[in-house]
Amino acid sequence: MIRDWSTNTTHFSGDAEGNVRKLHGVRLDWVQDNGRPVMKPIAGSEFELDCDLVPLALWFLGRRATPSWHSSAAS
Numbered sequence: 001m002i003r004d005w006s007t008n009t010t011h012f013s014g015d016a017e018g019n020v021r022k023l024h025g026v027r028l029d030w031v032q033d034n035g036r037p038v039m040k041p042i043a044g045s046e047f048e049l050d051c052d053l054v055p056l057a058l059w060f061l062g063r064r065a066t067p068s069w070h071s072s073a074a075s
Helices: none
Strands: 007-014 020-033 036-041 047-050
Touching: none
Parallel strands: none
Antiparallel strands: 007 020, 020 036, 020 047
8 A cells, every 4th residue: 555645646547448557646735825825736746656446535515405406206
């Protein structure tokens, strides 16, 4: 397992069969933008990691109200 901080995934690449094989990323640096800290890519810091599985960590915003397109008749 590799742990690396302040990075951003730019894209994935795979083989001819559609399997993921590499993660492409860039290292980030904290800079000030109008008094706000923001992360900016570091020029020349691009990297690749071999991989065959990519778990996604998605932000959970909590329970939402029923969407407007949902109808109880469709249930």
